[in-house]
Amino acid sequence: MKKMFDNPHLAKCLSAVVVAAILLYARPTNAQTANDTVRLLLDLPLLDLPYQSYASRTEGNFLAGYGSPSMKQSLQMTTNLYSAAHFGAKEAFKGMNSPLLRAILTYGTATLFDLLSLQAPLGNAWLHEEYHRAVLTRREVKSANEVNRFPIGQEVIRVYRIADADLERMHDNHRNDWLRLQVAGKEGELHLLQTLQRNDFFYSQKMPHIPLYWLITFATGEYVRSCAKGDFNRIVNEMNDKEGRDILARDFTGPDYTAWAYALFRPEQRYKARGVHPSGVGINRYIKPADLTEEELDYIRKQGRLQWLNFLSPTLFGFSKICLKKSPKGNHYGNFAVRSVLTPFGNDVSVEAWYQSPGYNLFLVLHNYLNRDGFLTGLEMGMVDQPVFKGKLALSPRLMMWRQPENLSFTTTEGQLGGLLGLKARANLGRFNPYFEIEGKTAGWVMGNVFLEENVSVNAGVNVLFR
Numbered sequence: 021m022k023k024m025f026d027n028p029h030l031a032k033c034l035s036a037v038v039v040a041a042i043l044l045y046a047r048p049t050n051a052q053t054a055n056d057t058v059r060l061l062l063d064l065p066l067l068d069l070p071y072q073s074y075a076s077r078t079e080g081n082f083l084a085g086y087g088s089p090s091m092k093q094s095l096q097m098t099t100n101l102y103s104a105a106h107f108g109a110k111e112a113f114k115g116m117n118s119p120l121l122r123a124i125l126t127y128g129t130a131t132l133f134d135l136l137s138l139q140a141p142l143g144n145a146w147l148h149e150e151y152h153r154a155v156l157t158r159r160e161v162k163s164a165n166e167v168n169r170f171p172i173g174q175e176v177i178r179v180y181r182i183a184d185a186d187l188e189r190m191h192d193n194h195r196n197d198w199l200r201l202q203v204a205g206k207e208g209e210l211h212l213l214q215t216l217q218r219n220d221f222f223y224s225q226k227m228p229h230i231p232l233y234w235l236i237t238f239a240t241g242e243y244v245r246s247c248a249k250g251d252f253n254r255i256v257n258e259m260n261d262k263e264g265r266d267i268l269a270r271d272f273t274g275p276d277y278t279a280w281a282y283a284l285f286r287p288e289q290r291y292k293a294r295g296v297h298p299s300g301v302g303i304n305r306y307i308k309p310a311d312l313t314e315e316e317l318d319y320i321r322k323q324g325r326l327q328w329l330n331f332l333s334p335t336l337f338g339f340s341k342i343c344l345k346k347s348p349k350g351n352h353y354g355n356f357a358v359r360s361v362l363t364p365f366g367n368d369v370s371v372e373a374w375y376q377s378p379g380y381n382l383f384l385v386l387h388n389y390l391n392r393d394g395f396l397t398g399l400e401m402g403m404v405d406q407p408v409f410k411g412k413l414a415l416s417p418r419l420m421m422w423r424q425p426e427n428l429s430f431t432t433t434e435g436q437l438g439g440l441l442g443l444k445a446r447a448n449l450g451r452f453n454p455y456f457e458i459e460g461k462t463a464g465w466v467m468g469n470v471f472l473e474e475n476v477s478v479n480a481g482v483n484v485l486f487r
Contacts, residue, residue, distance in 0.1 A: 021176050021177065021178055021179065021205075021271045021272075021273060021275065021276060022149055022176065022177040022205060022243075023175070023176050023246065023255075023275070024138070024145070024174065024175060037234045038127055038131050038230075038231055040230075040338070041123075041127050041228070041231065042120070042127050043123075044230075044337075044338035045119075045122075045123035045127060045228065045338070046119040046120045046122070046123035057223065057225070058223035058224075058225065058485050058486070058487055059107065059223075059225060059486050059487060060103060060104065060225070060484075060485075060486040061103065061219055061223055061225075061484070061486075062100045062103065062483070062484040062485075063096040063099065063100060063481060063482075063483055063484075064096075064100075064482045064483075064484065065089075065090075065092055065096045065097075065479060066480055067478075067480045067481065068090040068092055068477065068478075068479040069477065069478050069479070070475075070477065071090040071154070071157075071158070071470060071471075071477065072085050072090065074157055074158055074159075075087075075088045075089075075090070075157050077160055078157050078161070079162070088150075088153055088154070088157045089154070090154055090470065091150075091151055091154045091204075091208065091469070091470050092468060092479060094146075094147055094150035094151065094154070094208070095208065095212060095468060097142050098142055098143065098144065098146065098147040098212055099212060099215050100142075101143065102134070102137075102212075102216065102229070102232060103219070103225075103227065105130065105133045105137070106130050106227045106228050106229060106232075107225075107227065109125075109126050109127075109129040109228055110226075110227065110228055112125075112126075112129070113125045113126050113129075126228050127228050127230075127231065130228040130229075130231060130232070131231040134231055134232045134235055135235075139167060139170065139172050139173075139174070139177065140167070141167055141168050141170075143167070144212065144232075144235070145167050145177055146167040146168070147208045147209065147212055148205035148206070148208050148209055149167055149178075149179050149205060150165060150208065151204040151205050151207055151208030151211075152179045152201060152204050152205050152272065153165060153179055154204070154470050155200055155201040155470060156182070156201065156272070158197065158470045158471070159189075159194055159197055161182060161187070161189075161190055162181070162182070162186070163179050163180065163181060163182050163272065164180055165179060166178045166179070166180060176255060176259065176271070178272075179272045180269060180270060180272070181268045182268070182270075182272050183267065183268075184302050187272060187291065187303075187305070188291040188292065188303070191283075191290075191291040192290055192291055195283075196364045196427075196428045196472050197364075197472060198283060199280060199283055199284065199364035199365075199428075199430075200364045200472060201272070201273070202273055202276050202277070202279045202280035202283065203276060203277070203363070203364075206240050206243070206244070207361055207362070207467055207468070209236050209239075209240050210240065210330065210359055210361055210467075211467055211468050213233060213236050213237065214357070214359065214372075214467075216229050216232070216233070217229075217233075217333065217335045217357060218374065218383070218404070220335070220340045220341075221335075221340055221341050221355055221374045221376070222374070222376060222381045222404045222405070224341070225340075226340060227340075229335075229340075230335075230337075230338060233335060234336060237330045237331055237336065240327065240330070241324065241327030241328065241330060243276070243277070244277050244320065244324045244327050244362075245320075245321070245324030245325075245327070247275050247276070247277035247278045247309065247320050247324075248277075248309060248321045248324065249309065250310075252275045252309050253309055253310050255275070256274055256275065256306045256308045257308075259271070259306065260297070260298050260299070260306065261298075263299075264299050265297075265299045265300070265302075267301065267302045270302075270305055270306075271305070271306070272305070273305060273306070273307075274305060274306030274307060274308075275306070275307065275308070275309075277320055277323070277362070278307040278308060278309055278311070278312060278320070279306075279307045280362065281312060281316040281317075281319050281320050282311065282312060284316075284366075284392075284430045285313070285315065287430070287431075291303065323360075323362060323367060326360040327360055329358045329360045329369060330358065330359055330360055332357070332358035333355070333356060333358065334355055334356070335355065339355070340355070341353040341355050341374075341376070342354055342355055347378065349378045350377070350378030351378075352375075352377045353374075353375070353376040354373065354374065354375050354376075355373070355374050356371065356372060357371075357372050358370070358371050358372075359372070361467055363389070363465050364428045364465055364472065365389070365391045365424065365425045365428045365429060365465070366389070366390045366391040366392065366425075366430060367389075368387055368388065368390075368465075368467070369387075369388045369390065370385050370387045371385070371386045371388075372384065372385040372400075373385075380403065380406065381403060381404035381406070382401070382402070382403055382404075383400075383401065383402050383403075383404070384399075384400070384401050385399070385401070386398075386400075387399070387400060387422060389422065389423070389425065391425045391429065391430045391432065392430050392431055393431070393433055394425055394432065394433045394435075396422070396423040396424060396425065396435045397422070398420060398421060398422025398424070399422070400419070400420040400421075401418075401419055401420075402416065402417055402418035402419065403415070403416060403417055404416050405446070407448075411448060412448055413445060413447060414445070415443065415444070415445055415446075416443070416444040416445075416446075417442070417443050417444075418440070418441070418442040418443070418444075418459075419439070419440070419441055419442075420439050420440040420441075420461075420466065421437075421438075421439045422437070422438050422439065422464060423435035423436065423437055423438075424436055424438060424464045428464070428465060428472065436463070436464070437462075438462035438463060438464035439461070439462055439464075440459065440461040440462075440466055440469075441459070441460055441461075442457065442458065442459035443457065443458055443459075444456070445457070446483055451484060451486070452482055452483075452484055453482065453483045453485060454480070454481070454482050454483075455480065455481060455483055456478070456479075457478065457480070458476070458477070458478045459477050459478075460476040460477075461474065461475055461476075462474055
């Protein structure tokens with residue numbers, strides 16, 4: 021379920037952010053030479069295996085399986101939407117002589133689009149629900165995304181048309197996937213934020229992303245914090261009354277983070293122990309704040325406080341890249357971001373740094389994996405579009421090493437070694453550039469990879485570059 025942000029402070033906050041962004045965008049600056057500029061990058065993800073084999077079985081055939089895209093596919097489609105819209109807003113007014121008026125129109129247009137697209141297909145709420153659906157599809161549970169019906173103005177948006185028996189099978193037999201399912205929506209939104217930030221940095225795009233950054237960061241954090249408050253008791257009661265005896269009209273879980281905390285602290289409980297739905301038909305799916313113990317509510321409050329860490333990045337304050345050193349061959353740039361992402365075992369607080377020199381695009385991420393009592397670490401590093409064969413091919417390798425909680429347990433103090441190795445190769449043919457990517461991992465959680473067990477995935481598609 022996605023709760024649409026209705027905090028009365030949103031309008032004031034967003035207005036202040038837009039004004040600040042306009043002033044930053046309009047300020048006079050000394051021109052800095054970008055090492056490589058891709059004004060717009062679109063990613064057309066055509067194939068993602070073995071995920072699409074699960075989608076094919078879930079939806080009935082291979083083509084129908086595209087109706088339940090993988091995490092990577094839905095992420096790229098939403099990234100394309102916002103990148104193209106913000107690029108269009110920037111290009112539409114770039115010829116204006118007044119820097120202030122140009123900034124007002126550019127950011128005003130981008131912000132209006134961001135608000136209108138929140139509850140539209142391919143927008144942020146759609147991505148949130150598709151990350152939920154990808155976890156369901158991995159276990160061959162058929163579902164539907166209510167955003168595809170344009171639920172404009174609704175307080176909550178559902179992933180629905182799911183049988184109780186399918187949820188019971190997943191809950192009782194695939195415990196870690198069930199826990200990941202509850203928080204996958206937030207994972208998707210923060211993955212979008214990371215992707216836009218990285219693209220803006222490495223490709224020197226200077227996109228008007230700042231209002232969207234704040235919308236995502238503020239809304240995802242507020243959703244976590246609100247799940248420990250009493251207002252969700254009312255929302256759940258209203259949902260149960262409205263949906264009545266219609267099982268397929270029900271969301272898969274109700275408030276995401278009450279269900280997550282409930283499952284974290286009750287690992288042995290069976291799904292049917294939730295009792296009968298208030299209508300008398302089916303299982304009572306939704307967990308209200310009133311159903312949680314004080315310890316469980318405190319854990320949600322703690323995670324809500326940790327969400328403020330997601331504001332710790334210069335990108336949210338108008339600095340997409342920071343010049344570290346000037347050189348005749350090209351400048352050296354850097355930037356960073358902090359993220360707090362919820363996981364099947366608790367959360368991952370990561371600090372990531374980006375670096376660009378005349379010859380290299382590099383990133384480094386320090387992961388801090390926390391469950392109830394433990395603290396473990398991981399390291400991630402990679403390169404972006406490293407040219408080889410005289411620039412005819414661009415390689416993007418990625419390496420991760422970690423110690424995550426053993427069996428992704430919330431309560432263990434033991435660590436389990438694991439890692440990931442991936443490589444993307446893209447042909448540089450001009451505007452349309454096919455790519456192939458392979459990624460192998462051990463058991464463990466990785467943002468944007470639906471598989472918690474050992475897995476090797478391959479995907480292919482086309483990058484469309486506008487320089």
